[in-house]
Amino acid sequence: MQETAKKPAKRLPLVLKVDFRKSYARQDSKGVLKNISLTGAFLETNIDDLAPEDKLIITFQVSERQRKMTGTVIWKNKDGCGIEFQPFNKRDTQIVDDLMYFVETKRECRKEVLDNILKQVA
Secondary structure, eight states: OOOOOOOOOOOEEEEEEEEOOOOOTTEEEEEEEEESSSSSEEEEEOOTTTTTTTTEEEEEEEEEEEEEEEEEEEEEEEEEEEEEESSSSHHHHHHHHHHHHHHHHHHHHHHHHHHHHHHHHO
């Protein structure tokens, strides 16, 4: 029986400042989520001691509400690391879905404003 390769979920580009820490750490570090999907994200950070299999707790703000999500480092390079989300329940998945909706809505709003400006200039 052949193993099928997992196709990555659609990623949305974003720039979202976050705090994160290893699950056993006491102090937060700073980073920026540069893209996100329902299954994971790219975390841009200059923290060198992250490695695949590290468990992280990521904290971010959406619509003035603080959210926390857990994840596992899947890979790392000089710019940051790939995170796979580890949702405990449907609420955790909903948090990521809400964030993606927030990003898309904000993007659509900007697009409409730009379209209106271009129509007025033309």
